Amino acid sequence: MATGSSGVVIVTGAGGEMGHALIPHLLAAGKRVVAADLRAPTSPWPDGVRAATGDIRDRAFVKTLADAWGEGPIEAVYHLAAVLSSAGERNPELAHEVNVMGTMHLLSLAAERGTPGHPPLVLFPSSIAVYGLHDLDAKRNAGALHEEEHLDPRTVYGLGKLAGEELGGYYARYYRQLDPQGPRRAVDFRSIRFPGILSADTLPSGGTSDYGPEMLHAAAKGEPYRCFVRPDARIPFMTMPDAIRAIEAIAAAPVSRLSRRVYNVGAFAPSAAEIAELVTRHFPRARIDFSPHPARQAIVDSWPEDVVDHAARRDWHWTPTHDFESAFAEYLVPRITSRYAAAVR
Numbered sequence: 001m002a003t004g005s006s007g008v009v010i011v012t013g014a015g016g017e018m019g020h021a022l023i024p025h026l027l028a029a030g031k032r033v034v035a036a037d038l039r040a041p042t043s044p045w046p047d048g049v050r051a052a053t054g055d056i057r058d059r060a061f062v063k064t065l066a067d068a069w070g071e072g073p074i075e076a077v078y079h080l081a082a083v084l085s086s087a088g089e090r091n092p093e094l095a096h097e098v099n100v101m102g103t104m105h106l107l108s109l110a111a112e113r114g115t116p117g118h119p120p121l122v123l124f125p126s127s128i129a130v131y132g133l134h135d136l137d138a139k140r141n142a143g144a145l146h147e148e149e150h151l152d153p154r155t156v157y158g159l160g161k162l163a164g165e166e167l168g169g170y171y172a173r174y175y176r177q178l179d180p181q182g183p184r185r186a187v188d189f190r191s192i193r194f195p196g197i198l199s200a201d202t203l204p205s206g207g208t209s210d211y212g213p214e215m216l217h218a219a220a221k222g223e224p225y226r227c228f229v230r231p232d233a234r235i236p237f238m239t240m241p242d243a244i245r246a247i248e249a250i251a252a253a254p255v256s257r258l259s260r261r262v263y264n265v266g267a268f269a270p271s272a273a274e275i276a277e278l279v280t281r282h283f284p285r286a287r288i289d290f291s292p293h294p295a296r297q298a299i300v301d302s303w304p305e306d307v308v309d310h311a312a313r314r315d316w317h318w319t320p321t322h323d324f325e326s327a328f329a330e331y332l333v334p335r336i337t338s339r340y341a342a343a344v345r
């Protein structure tokens with residue numbers, strides 16, 4: 001995983017979906033992890049993890065994170081904490097404070113607490129929410145988007161992710177540029193724009209791509225599901241194991257291989273109807289109907305149908321393991337079925 005010195009590895013949003021999936025990989029790589037989250041852990045973390053409970057809006061709390069294992073440099077920050085897109089629209093001020101100010105606090109911490117000459121890796125999960133198509137015609141005409149296209153987000157979450165990407169670039173190039181010795185390369189900032197993510201183990205909360213995972217988990221539990229977007233709504237998705245693989249691959253890539261700091265990654269891009277069909281094929285008793293929520297639909301309509309991920313494929317050999325069919329047949333359905341076995345029986 002993270003290369004460089006053997007300092008601590010800080011994971012924010014450690015109790016969230018991606019944190020749960022990522023931390024075992026960091027431990028397997030022998031890292032000493034600081035698991036930061038707003039909420040205290042519901043079950044104890046294994047050896048190798050120290051929990052830090054607090055709010056990343058609080059700069060004083062963030063400053064304590066580097067010391068959870070005693071004095072020592074920061075090797076890497078996996079800054080996963082965020083208020084997702086639907087939750088952000090319900091409280092834009094909170095979303096800005098967490099998503100932008102919180103990111104700034106983590107970047108400052110990493111910049112100040114690295115090993116001299118070894119800027120800490122800062123891994124920032126960005127999102128397809130940085131894109132903004134004005135209407136459905138624009139979305140259909142645009143097709144799959146390259147990284148530089150249509151950066152006109154409709155949500156405060158998308159704005160915050162775009163700001164986080166730019167702030168990361170600033171800390172990587174221009175931090176302390178007025179100091180007599182000039183700017184420092186204070187952090188090794190790397191970012192992946194994720195599509196919607198499908199996990200067999202957890203559900204997201206407060207996102208707008210949540211209809212994908214919610215449909216599947218409801219069917220596996222034997223519950224009906226009312227989908228909040230139209231059947232033709234189409235955005236890219238990938239599985240959680242592939243998302244973690246992408247993080248590992250970009251983190252391990254030699255800096256000389258990286259032609260950019262922010263990368264698209266894609267895997268498959270089904271419509272909501274196609275997700276419903278595949279869920280129903282695997283769970284024939286699934287009860288899914290569609291009752292679009294206009295505002296959430298408009299957010300999904302502003303996100304691209306798919307992304308172009310040539311740069312990630314070329315620079316750090318990104319390739320998803322799961323396509324749409326195999327995601328369900330080989331990962332989601334077997335794992336989710338055993339998870340909810342008691343409920344469906």
Ligand code: SER
Nearest residue numbers: 084085127207208209
């Ligand atoms: N999955 C996120 C959301 O729906 C987008 O990155 O908010």
